[in-house]
Amino acid sequence: MAESITPRSQDYSEWYVDIVLKAQLADYSPVKGTMVIRPRGYALWERMQSALDAMFKETGHQNAYFPLLIPESFLQKEAEHVEGFAPECAVVTHGGGEKLDEPLVIRPTSETIIWSMYKKWIQSYRDLPLLINQWANVLRWEKRTRLFLRTTEFLWQEGHTAHASAEEAREETLRMLEVYRRFAEEYMAIPVLTGAKSESEKFAGAIDTYAIEAMMQDRKALQAGTSHFLGQNFAKAFDVTFQSADGQLEHVWATSWGVSTRLIGALIMAHSDDNGLVVPPKLAPTQAVIVPIYKNDNKAEVLEYAARIRGELPDSIRCVFDDDENNSPGWKFAEWELVGVPVRIEIGPRDMEKGQAVLVRRDTGEKTTVAAREVASRVGALLEEIQASLFERAKAFRDENTHEIDDYEQMKTVLNGDGGFVIAPWDGDPAGEARIKEDTKATIRVLPFGNEDRASGKRCIVSGNPAKHIAVFARAY
């Protein structure tokens, strides 16, 4: 357990894997591309879940659960959907020792089974909107997997809503994108860009896909959440209609939106360092750890003094008192840094004499000495400071590595060099997008909102034609 982590500067991928394995967030499982989420990783997911779930409830959604198995024929009802997902589906062909009449697909996402049910549940405009979310696992047969970022099976939430009008469904799509933005920035301390996806990056079956897009420490982009306006595509495929107030029979309008355990990967790659995981206080399962330091002749007194300080911490601060006798203080320091606890409280004989304690920040390593009576308030304040400064640091890093460029050669130099985000005018032509990908491996991450005006009068960076969008290009996970 006391081994070193590959430095980021030496090998970013190895560093990432080391953090996941050594901080015991996850471990490889026997089936290719699958992993076990260990208690320390799952605790992070649970904190994400509870924050998100509260936000979903606040916006009027209810949780439900739909089955893992979907009749294969369901997937085929929506043309783009089947084309997008069929290649990565696992299919169950046998059950109970017999070949099944109809193969069952293990859900890669649940639109089809959900809309088959919505058909039964929706008749009138009075049944709308229908706002349902589910927490579930899904399976996608990926060729190249990476812990948390892309695994064959993963955990996520998927919201599926039904509305009486296109406007209302569009509002919902953007409302949930905003929920994701808030969650990413306020809880994960990760600044994100919001905007629309280009045609080639859209969800299979959506009219419009929106995303939150974050920058990792290696300057690559990570799509951290998506929200889709599905139009009437699924309502038509599953014949889901409702009678409006004026008696007309109309197809229902739909959205879907999701975030997954990939967020844990985002958290790691946004904040962590060569000493291990760095977790923002709002998501940290343990926010503070007290490490008592004593010699044999003063052990009882130090422990009592430390316990008294611990007793003054409010219940709202999630604190662990590490009085394990078998490990040295130095060992504990390193271990708690590895797992990312935001604040360490060191309490030894010298502190006891002076009626104080030492607080250490995980993000900067900075140590401060505070009077015993102030520990509770200082720890609370420090947690808030760390939360804020992680965000500011990540934002400063992203801004430093975001370049507005209107010359194609320069764009190639940047994207093939240090990387980062390139903001450039684009005419909307997929051919140009494809050429950029070929030349630089970068894709359009988002078409940021409110930039159509800025595009007017500019020339597309690749074709030279009049630009329609301002696009953000980057290499991505």
Added chain:
RNA sequence: CGGGAUGUGGCCUAGUGGCUAAGGCGCCUGCUUUGGGAGCAGGAGACCGCCGGUUCGAAUCCGGCCAUCCCGACCA
């Protein structure tokens, strides 16, 4: 799915045809320690990734497979 690298107790590594596979870390027992991954003594733990082949003899040579990483292809 293509190209490359790697695979030896839980982890890292030595051993490159010949005795009972060696060391460090970790683990267990005891003592001693404790302000940045402590010390001493004793102990447990390996069908050398898996399957097959060559050989009197294989961790070592050959073939296949599997897994991980890297680079591509593919992919919300």
